[in-house]
Amino acid sequence: MTWKKNKSGEFYDRTIGRLIPMHGFFSVIFCFVFNSVLYFGLQILMRGAKHYDFTSALDRAIPFVPEWSIIYLGCYVFWGANYILATRQREEEWFRFATADYLSRIICAVFFIVLPTTNVRPEVVGDGLPQVLMRFVYEMDDAANLFPSIHCLVSWFCVIGVRGRKEIPLWYRIFSCVMAFLVFASTLFTKQHYIIDVFAGVILAEVCYYIGCHTGWYEKVMRIFDKINRFVFEERKYEK
Numbered sequence: 001m002t003w004k005k006n007k008s009g010e011f012y013d014r015t016i017g018r019l020i021p022m023h024g025f026f027s028v029i030f031c032f033v034f035n036s037v038l039y040f041g042l043q044i045l046m047r048g049a050k051h052y053d054f055t056s057a058l059d060r061a062i063p064f065v066p067e068w069s070i071i072y073l074g075c076y077v078f079w080g081a082n083y084i085l086a087t088r089q090r091e092e093e094w095f096r097f098a099t100a101d102y103l104s105r106i107i108c109a110v111f112f113i114v115l116p117t118t119n120v121r122p123e124v125v126g127d128g129l130p131q132v133l134m135r136f137v138y139e140m141d142d143a144a145n146l147f148p149s150i151h152c153l154v155s156w157f158c159v160i161g162v163r164g165r166k167e168i169p170l171w172y173r174i175f176s177c178v179m180a181f182l183v184f185a186s187t188l189f190t191k192q193h194y195i196i197d198v199f200a201g202v203i204l205a206e207v208c209y210y211i212g213c214h215t216g217w218y219e220k221v222m223r224i225f226d227k228i229n230r231f232v233f234e235e236r237k238y239e240k
Contacts, residue, residue, distance in 0.1 A: 022233060024087025027098045027225045031083060038105050039150060042112045043142050051118035051144060059194050064122045066130040068189035072151070073133055075183045079154055082176060085168060086161030095222040100212030101157055102221065104204050108148055117146040121191055134190060141192070149193045152201030155180040160209050 020028065086097050121143055124134045159180050162168050184202075187193040212218055 020084055020087050021091070021094075022229055023091045023222075023225070024094050024098075026228050026232070027095070027221070028083050028087050030225075031098060031101050034102060035105055035150065035154070038109045038112075039145055042109060043144050046112060046116045046144065047142075049116050051116040053119055054117060054147065054194050054196055055119050056195065059188070062188050062195075064191050065189040066124060066126070066128075066134040068186040069130050069133040069137055071182050071186040072137065072190050072192065075151065075155060075179070075186070078176075078179050078183075079158060082158035082161050086157075089165065091222065092218070095218040095225075096212040097157075097161060097209070098212075099218040099221045100160075100205075100208040100210075103211060103217075104153055104157075104208040107204060107208070108145075108150065108153070111147055112145045115147065116144060117197075118143045119146060119191065119194065137190065137192070146193050147197050148200035148204050149187055149197035150201070151187050151193070152180075152184050152198045153205050155183040156202045156205040157209075160205060 087094050121138055124131050124138065159176050162173050162176050165173070184198045187198060188195065
């Protein structure tokens with residue numbers, strides 16, 4: 001944890017391990033915790049419900065390519081890096097982003113309950129690394145909660161989190177966009193999602209971010225995490 005002092009000797013601009021500003025520490029962790037609880041919790045809750053298959057003729061025409069499982073799983077590193085980068089902006093801007101992220105998961109949860117979805121997965125043949133990874137994905141993740149695609153939603157939030165920020169190198173902003181599209185492709189080639197899931201994830205991310213930037217909802221979220229930060233870090237502040 002890093003602490004700085006202003007001319008009055010007060011502590012400000014605190015960071016955790018020089019990576020994450022203090023204001024974003026618990027709120028960025030909550031992004032992933034909230035996502036996991038809703039996603040896997042609703043898979044269990046809705047397991048006995050009727051699920052709908054939206055597979056189209058175009059979806060069926062897309063081949064199953066297990067090699068894309070490397071991108072499908074590797075994107076978690078991309079998510080972590082870009083969400084950390086998203087915290088490294090003005091506090092208000094970060095909480096607009098975080099509020100949009102939380103809101104998107106709530107809306108996803110509504111879809112997962114009101115419109116449960118599923119698909120028919122292909123048989124995975126072979127013992128190579130891509131096939132092993134593909135079987136791991138299928139075993140760990142039920143064929144449910146497909147619409148909207150969380151993978152596509154989060155990947156597009158990664159683009160939003162660095163978009164237009166000149167302090168982040170242009171090459172990385174371009175890379176983030178390319179990586180997001182690779183993730184979109186991976187969800188289709190691994191037969192984890194339909195085409196409509198991809199578009200729904202991107203649209204939902206943009207709509208929620210618009211709401212986060214054009215309402216005062218982020219202020220309530222910011223106050224909640226400010227109280228948490230003060231409760232956890234205040235004692236540490238005085239120790240310094």
